[in-house]
Amino acid sequence: MIRCENLHVTFNQGLPTEKLALRGVDLSIEQGQFVTVIGSNGAGKSTLLNAIAGDIPSTAGKIFFDTRDVTRLPATARTKDIARVFQDPLAGTCGSLTVEENMALAYGRGSRGKLSSALNEKLRQLFREQLSRLNLGLENRLDAEMGLLSGGQRQSVSLLMSALQPSSILLLDEHTAALDPKTAALIMDISSQIISEKQLTVMMVTHSMRQALDYGDRTIMLHEGKIVFDLSGETRAQCEVKDLLDLFAKARNDQSELDDDKLLLDS
Numbered sequence: 001m002i003r004c005e006n007l008h009v010t011f012n013q014g015l016p017t018e019k020l021a022l023r024g025v026d027l028s029i030e031q032g033q034f035v036t037v038i039g040s041n042g043a044g045k046s047t048l049l050n051a052i053a054g055d056i057p058s059t060a061g062k063i064f065f066d067t068r069d070v071t072r073l074p075a076t077a078r079t080k081d082i083a084r085v086f087q088d089p090l091a092g093t094c095g096s097l098t099v100e101e102n103m104a105l106a107y108g109r110g111s112r113g114k115l116s117s118a119l120n121e122k123l124r125q126l127f128r129e130q131l132s133r134l135n136l137g138l139e140n141r142l143d144a145e146m147g148l149l150s151g152g153q154r155q156s157v158s159l160l161m162s163a164l165q166p167s168s169i170l171l172l173d174e175h176t177a178a179l180d181p182k183t184a185a186l187i188m189d190i191s192s193q194i195i196s197e198k199q200l201t202v203m204m205v206t207h208s209m210r211q212a213l214d215y216g217d218r219t220i221m222l223h224e225g226k227i228v229f230d231l232s233g234e235t236r237a238q239c240e241v242k243d244l245l246d247l248f249a250k251a252r253n254d255q256s257e258l259d260d261d262k263l264l265l266d267s
């Protein structure tokens, strides 16, 4: 379970550039729940994920994993709970290491110096099995340098790597946004399989309203650092993309700006 209580994040506090990115987020996500997170540019979506992962310190409020108060724990102390996949395929993997070395790191086999000895045939077989799920032929390219793979291939490996970790929380930050539609669909398909196999607690940021409604069991919308609505159950099941846009317009009380908003992308 993830619980945020009155979470605040302020950047550049006390400076002319001060920015209140999160302004009192209260959110409780049950174990195994899959929450899609939407909101316009600058609404605070990535900041919320970063604060939960411990990459950004909170200015006020608390964060709990189950009953553990992790608010003051650094990101390194949260990695056993959290796996992440980012928008940028380069962000989650190391380009100068091979596919199997990257996967071994995710598997928790230590530093590069120890990688070759840690990589045994049993582990390679596991990696091959995982990679074959992608149908991209990567199971035959374990020794290829990650930097030589395409963005989509690299993102696919990042996703599989997230599943090799023993974590219970998966944070997806627009992880299909940089991919072509076919690869994006493949990644979403594999994401769904991994999430249900491992019964993960998931937060997925997306700019696609369609994706926000088609995946998961709850949708929250952030606006100016606050949750402006929270949909689940029958209300969400009945909700269409147009209804989401209407709700958003009401929350912002500013219909006119919607036309320019990236949220209108409905891919």
Ligand SMILES: Nc1ncnc2c1ncn2[C@@H]1O[C@H](COP(=O)(O)OP(=O)(O)OP(=O)(O)O)[C@@H](O)[C@H]1O
Residues within 6 Å of the ligand: 011, 012, 019, 020, 021, 039, 040, 041, 042, 043, 044, 045, 046, 047, 048
């Ligand atoms: N490191 C930082 N320093 C200063 N301001 C920041 C920093 N990171 C984010 N911000 C600001 O905080 C606000 C929230 O940013 P955030 O990246 O969380 O938005 P977002 O909802 O993820 O937007 P997008 O959809 O554009 O990625 C924005 O105004 C942003 O400019």
